[in-house]
Amino acid sequence: SRGDLMCAGDAPAEVADQFEAHVVWMHEDEMLPGRPYLLKVGTRTMGVTIAHPKYRVDVNSLEHLAANTLELNEIGVCNLSLDRPIPFDAYADNRDTGSFVIIDKRTQNTVGAGMLHFALRRSHNIHWQDVRVDKAARADQNNHQPGVVWFTGLSGSGKSTIANIVESKLHTLGVRTYLLDGDNVRHGLNRDLGFTDADRVENIRRIAEVSGLMVDAGLVVLVSFISPFRAERRLARERVEAGEFIEVHVDTPLDIAEERDPKGLYAKARAGELTNFTGIDSPYEAPESPDVHVDTMALTAEEAADHVIAALRSKGLLD
Template identity: 70%
Template sequence: MSALNDTFNSDLTPYLEQQQNKQLLRFITCGSVDDGKSTLIGRLLYESKALFEDQLGQLEVDSKKLGTQGDELDFALLVDGLSAEREQGITIDVAYRFFATDKRKFIVADTPGHEQYTRNMVTGASTADLAVILIDARQGILTQTRRHSYLVSLLGIRKVVVAINKLDLVDYSQAVFECIEADYRAFATQIGLHDIQCIPLSALRGDNMLEASPNTPWYQGPTLLQHLENVPLEQARQVEAAFRLPVQWVNRPNLDFRGYCGNVAAGSVSVGDRIRVLPSGQQSEVSAIFGSAGQQQTALCGQAVTLTLKDEIDISRGDLIALADAPAAVADQFEATLVWMDEEPMLPGRPYLMKIGCRTVSMSCANLKHRVDVNSLEHLAAKTLELNGIGVCNLHLDRPIAFDAYADNRDTGGFIIIDRLSNRTVGAGMLRFALRRAQNVHWQAIDVNREAHAMLKGQSPRILWFTGLSGAGKSTIANLVERKLYTLGRHTYLLDGDNVRHGLNRDLGFTEADRVENIRRVSEVAKLMLDAGLITLVSFISPFRAEREMARRLAGDGNFLEIFVDAPLALAEQRDPKGLYQKARRGELKNFTGIDSPYEPPVAPDIHIDTRNESAETAAERIVEALLAL
């Protein structure tokens, strides 16, 4: 048996080595709804003999079950794996399939055509080298064709196949093909796509898929598979680029070994090379490189390796290792292009998490410069980004990161945006460049700091953040608390929502975006007052948890008390000291919290005041006691 296994393995060795040495092309199919993306991939799998007998048998059964005419196979069923996709005849999720020919290996992503699933298309395109954009010959270029083409360009895919499909339904018309080709090339030039191959197809009938079709004698170009097998790969550009290794893990199995693990994102490095660790800027020399087969002299782009260094320096997950004489840039403010992928809009000023490479940092969009109309390519003024919106904005991070422009390196210039509270991925982005002021504006060290101010005043500075519906009693209780602290000789200041809107925030309205900016500004002011050694009372509705959490982080651990002044909507509306609820009910006051704008109550406030059972005086006493006990 052992001898038989040895013979079997030796027979397989040349084949396995041949497969291992083949180049890999990752590509996506995209386009509008019902352009035939899944059918095209299914046909490729079928014709390239990438199906097992049981898959082929199941395809025949499923095709008959869904009413396919005669012995025809519904190739889309090979890709549409979700039951909802099969029932509706559409693609919802991204489906990845592997197949190979004698020349090359392929991983193809079938991406959805519906606008509501554009975010899934972005996911599939993020690692692709080439895009196959399908166009229904009967329909021509549609909105989704333009949207997907624009995203392909944004995501750095430079090689495009325009598959003008279903040509059999227009009698294989050369005029139709050439008209669509001319229209597409004109649009593609505007968005920076130049490496384009247009191919007339019928994915269902197999025309120009693997072999030249007798139905299109006027077309002399390659078939789809011929083009995929021979198109030059983009990976060569990354191999020649400057060395980049994002650190994924610090390997410390014992006291005698410390290795830094990751996938080489660009370039190469050899034993003896001087390296620089970013963002810290520390330098050392590569002493050894370990790969899948053991020690090696050089690490190349795409390889998973572990580096050891000559010096013991501080490196952690998320750092970037580069050659000392070709480092990446470091900054904390950027201009970036965003693709928004969530039903909740992107709000400038709201804190999010950015994950770039292996590093996660806090970020916010300082201002949205414009959004892009994918049909006209116009830059339109906007305050927010809605689902599937594309825009350019300035980003502020809470710490510097190492990066390359996305156009130079997808791995070190691309990022995703994560909602802090739900942990949902809500957007994707591409860094364009660092803002110059990020390098020129530095924090000025001050001799008289927060501790010195606090010592002079003889108190511990704190932020007391009162939140609740309008009419809940926030200002009344905050005013009582300040009076009690004043009689105790404490140094205080009260920031009230209405008062601040007469000056600092007079330019803001009551939309969600404006409310976020309102709280961001007040949070920054409260932090400055905290640094001045004051006990600062902030009385704002502050309806969103994300902004209250941002204020807490700015203040720092132990310096922030969230006080929920809890009054049910009916009670707050009954009090209505300013008549605002009546106006809101009559439609005279838009975006009023509790009526047509949401209020997100604190999940775990530091102090909970139930105004149905507790008087303002008692609540104030309890708050002062809690403050003095800290």
């Protein structure tokens, strides 16, 4: 079928899902390591994430330069991780099965292109280990369905306050929970990350993985992060099964959030002491169709929490 590859029996193509490759970035928006893109090799299209560049190539001197991302027309060497194995050849051996283009999942625009070098050794040596106790067994023991309740909104919108109240109410109902809060996680797991767009993407990628593991453990995990980009929130949703992800938009106008400014961050951002701050000099992409919309101008934190609990019941996450 479309995308399949026929090979000589004595010279089969290699099959892998992780590669080193040269990447040429072709879009004015920088490459964001960890963001899910699409990769097309021949007629086959699959999901891909790109790691931080090993180095960027100076096109004039061919010098290898340190880089955290790639800008328009820059070339770098990166590791690629696909969502499924593909047959391939190194570009040096076969241009047709060794070249690719990178596509933005949302706009379908081509944003990059590249050449495959070789499969990473871990692509062949790491295999999925089956376990005897699975998610269904853990959920049955907990007497409730697992899932992710993802709170997104501007700094100062009230996400953490509402998430705390929701967790308290769920705890009273006997639901096994865990709350992942943006500030708390940056003290440990994500303490190495800053606030550039690339670091924000990696911040949410890690939390999406952690929350997915917690769902597999049978828990209801509450996630309270600004999570400013739709693409990464979509990644978090895709990490779990259908019906297990509830996106809650804690909607507060920027001027009200700035007026509250409980941590003094907006004041620092306005004074130029804090860069890449969401809502000031870094964008916030509000959910287009959240599962739950919380208008903090109309609801108190307690009422908002009750609204979320009611939504969890209506969506089948709670009995």
